[in-house]
Amino acid sequence: EVQLLESGGGLVQPGGSLRLSCAASGFTFSSYAMSWVRQAPGKGLEWVSTISNSGSNTYYADSGKGRFTISRDNSKNTLDLQLNSLRAEDTAIYYCARDRTWEGPFDYWGQGTLVTVSS
Amino acid sequence: EVVLTQSPATLSLSPGEGTTLSCRASQSVSSYLAWYQQKPGQAPRLLIYDASNRATGIPARFSGSGSGTDFTLTISSLEPEDFAVYYCQQRRIWPRTFGQGTKVEIK
Numbered sequence: 001e002v003q004l005l006e007s008g009g010g011l012v013q014p015g016g017s018l019r020l021s022c023a024a025s026g027f028t029f030s031s032y033a034m035s036w037v038r039q040a041p042g043k044g045l046e047w048v049s050t051i052s053n054s055g056s057n058t059y060y061a062d063s064g065k066g067r068f069t070i071s072r073d074n075s076k077n078t079l080d081l082q083l084n085s086l087r088a089e090d091t092a093i094y095y096c097a098r099d100r101t102w103e104g105p106f107d108y109w110g111q112g113t114l115v116t117v118s119s
Numbered sequence: 120e121v122v123l124t125q126s127p128a129t130l131s132l133s134p135g136e137g138t139t140l141s142c143r144a145s146q147s148v149s150s151y152l153a154w155y156q157q158k159p160g161q162a163p164r165l166l167i168y169d170a171s172n173r174a175t176g177i178p179a180r181f182s183g184s185g186s187g188t189d190f191t192l193t194i195s196s197l198e199p200e201d202f203a204v205y206y207c208q209q210r211r212i213w214p215r216t217f218g219q220g221t222k223v224e225i226k
Contacts, residue, residue: 045220
């Protein structure tokens with residue numbers, strides 16, 4: 001059974017940093033691209049970032065470019081998202097998701113971790 | 120960026136009724152469109168990918184169609200568990216974008 005378990009969310013002040021992690025199990029992690037998708041409270045879904053299966057290619061939404069860094073450790077089956085220079089508008093649930101195929105739809109999702117940016 | 124516009128914003132329906140949700144893209148996304156279902160407090164679930172392919176374990180009452188800029192998700196007969204928010208998402212052009220969602224609520 002595919003499982004994705006996010007951690008690392010919490011309350012952070014504007015300008016602060018946070019590192020989110022996603023532990024994957026139930027599939028060959030190194031064979032799949034992985035992504036982060038977020039959802040602000042009461043709002044829709046927003047793609048944040050994607051990393052290729054090897055980690056050699058990364059993509060970011062403009063909203064996070066230069067501030068967020070996606071990475072993965074295929075030996076540990078973990079996906080990370082480093083969030084820097086956080087703003088109030090980054091407040092959201094951050095979901096880890098598996099790409100069904102490269103650039104494909106998101107076929108499995110974690111339950112999400114809440115990031116709240118507030119003073 | 121490809122803008123996806125979903126309509127209507129809300130549908131009020133009764134169990135057993137059928138319905139069609141619409142997703143229109145600001146430019147062609149070929150058939151690279153997916154549909155997701157999200158219930159309150161839960162993560163989204165993939166229903167349909169590449170416009171018309173049901174994801175693993177998705178009941179046959181869900182079907183998708185369309186290509187280019189116009190897409191539809193059809194639910195043939197609503198079950199109580201189908202009342203949720205539905206999102207479309209394109210993967211043809213970076214950045215990957217989602218529609219704003221259609222809420223299907225119980226009448």
